[in-house]
Amino acid sequence: MILRRRQQGVSLIEVLVSTLILAIGLVGVAGLQAFALKNNQSAQMRSLASALAYDLADRMRGNVAAANAGLYDPATAAEQSSCRTSSGCAMAEMAQDDMQRWLDNVEDNLPMGAGWVCIDSTPNDGAGTGNPQCDGNGTRFTVKIWWDDDRDGEISVAEPNVERLAITFQL
Numbered sequence: 001m002i003l004r005r006r007q008q009g010v011s012l013i014e015v016l017v018s019t020l021i022l023a024i025g026l027v028g029v030a031g032l033q034a035f036a037l038k039n040n041q042s043a044q045m046r047s048l049a050s051a052l053a054y055d056l057a058d059r060m061r062g063n064v065a066a067a068n069a070g071l072y073d074p075a076t077a078a079e080q081s082s083c084r085t086s087s088g089c090a091m092a093e094m095a096q097d098d099m100q101r102w103l104d105n106v107e108d109n110l111p112m113g114a115g116w117v118c119i120d121s122t123p124n125d126g127a128g129t130g131n132p133q134c135d136g137n138g139t140r141f142t143v144k145i146w147w148d149d150d151r152d153g154e155i156s157v158a159e160p161n162v163e164r165l166a167i168t169f170q171l
Helices: 012-061 064-068 091-109
Strands: 114-119 141-146 164-169
Touching: 012 064, 012 091, 012 114, 012 141, 012 164, 064 091, 091 114
Parallel strands: none
Antiparallel strands: 114 141, 141 164
């Protein structure tokens, strides 16, 4: 008669293998979580940039004469305290104040945030405020915003990591 020995428990090797498989799975889940957080932060910045761009468009719609006169120039942006009083200010001062407050919002809310507004027939170009590449052609205004999405200290305008938003609108 042959006696068969039945296994009475789990061997140490089986426990180690299952622990290793579990550890690999948990590392994978942690990697997916980190990837999701990064993409969520990127989406949040793009949404914020969009809201900021539409904010400037609305400011310009509120001061159409100044916008059409070219007074919404980031180079001449300056805070005008008289615009926040009951007596108000002139349209040129309002444009300067709007631009300064908008540029401050872009800088405060986006990492390395910078913005520009101009008349441009090719809105999806430009490498920053030093080179916005506004051609002045057409009748449509373009708001361009750049920021450092991956926080590496540089703004990238080349694929695959484009950190630019441009909207166009007409008054």
